Amino acid sequence: MATEWGRVRPNDSSKLLAAFAVEKAGVELPDLLRDTGLEPVDIRRIDGEVTLRQEITLVRNLLRATGDTPGTGARAGLFIDRVAVGVWGLALLTCPDVHDFVRLFAAFANGFAYARIRQERVSDGMDTVLDYRDMPEDVRRFMIERDITCSLKFIGSHLPELGPRTRVEVALPPDPTYDLFLDLHGSGAGPVHFGCPxxxxxxxxxxxxxxMPQADPECSARYTQQCLDTIQARRRRRAVSGDVREQLLRHGVALTLGDMARRLHISQRTLRRRLADEGVTFRELKDETYGMLAEDLLSTGMPVNEVARRLGYSTPSAFAAAFKNWTGQSPRDWTRTQSAMAY
Known part of the structure; x- marks a missing residue:
């Protein structure tokens, strides 16, 4: 799970979450960014990136500031529109038919949704499954609400009328707030079921x-290619940060910037610049790698003092302070939370 939370993703979702928090929920941006390692410029940067762990912390900060009640994620989902999803939205709108729309929706939503999305072709149609099993329980409701709301809003606005056999299953208990899902799904569409696995x-x-009402296969192909080009460009830009992570994992987080530059056969100045182009600093990469290693070691049952020693900390208390910086919890509290979630 620690490795999953270290996954790098576009900052589009975080940018919209920050806009919702500030403009609609009355949360101050510094409060939202607390303990994430992010600065306002990281959120606003075009084609920027964040880790899933950072976005999870953003959600926790939002819920802490507003109160964790049903419907907060749904309101955040309503805040997202087709302009916000850019060329990806245009590629979807110009698909030749609903089948292509559904297929493309799942392919590109994986970089925006909190869920892992997979599709299953069955004899009478297609299932699009949103899998939240890797997401912490304390933010899972918000994530399901937001993803379902923005999906149904976009789908309901731009697809032809859905037939009565289409249906939505939601892994949340019923709540009056969720009447919104029924409205977005459309009166002619099939049911929305709650309390599902x-x-x-x-x-x-x-x-x-x-x-599709605005079908234009030529435009759709062009927009789809632009989306793919953007994804490839992001992967290329991540090459240096990926190399840094690999070196830190292989040789230990005690490596300095100078050590890393020598191992990568570039100057310190070039390393700083190329990491800045990717929207990350060497310090942030070290902290992220420390956090992943620490979580992996703690999840094996290793004592805190032994984890601290292996990661090069002078004392267990120094390690505990750093760990709380990354996760918002002490090592012992984090371990207890993980054990509880396992049951």
Missing amino acids: ETRWFVDNPTLKKP
């Missing part, structure tokens, strides 16, 4: 064959 959206075969 998984969150999924089913579209039947007749609906999948319907043409």
Whole structure:
């Protein structure tokens, strides 16, 4: 799980979350960014990136400031519109038919949604499954609400009328707030079920064959290629930070910037510049790697003092202070939380 939370993703979702928090929920930006290691410029940067762990902390800070009540994630989902999703939204709107829309939606939403998205072709249609099993329990409701709301809002606004056999299953207990899901799904569409084992959206075969209202296969192909080009560019920019992470994991987090530059056969100045181009600093990468290693070692049952020694800390208390900086919890509290979640 620690490795999953260290996954790097575009900052689009965090940018929209910050805008919702400040403009609609009355949360001050410094309070939202607390303990994330992010600065306001990191949120605003075009084509910037954050780790999933940082975005999880943003959600926790928002819920701490507003109160963790049903519907907060749904309100955040309503804040997202097609302008916010840019060229990806245009690629979807110009798909030739609903089948292509659903397929493309899942492919590109994986970089924006909190869930891991997978699709399952069944005899009578297609299931799009939103998997939140890797997400911490204290933020899972918010994440499901936000993803379902913005998905249904976008889908309901731009797809042809959904048939009565389409349905939505939500892994949340019923709540009056969730009448919103029914409205967004459309009066002609099938039911929305709550209390389900998984969150999924089913579209039947007749609906999948319907043409899109703004179908333009040529434009869709062009916009899709632009999306793919953006993804590839991000992967290329991550090459240096990926090399740094690999070296830190292989040789230990005690490496200095100078050590790292020598191992990568570049100057310190070039390393700083290339990391800055990727929207990250060497210090942030070290902290992220420390956090991942610490979580992995603690999850094996290793004592805190032994983890501190292996990571090069002079005392267990110094390690505990750093660990609380990364996760918002002491090592012992984090271990207890993980043990409770396992049951």
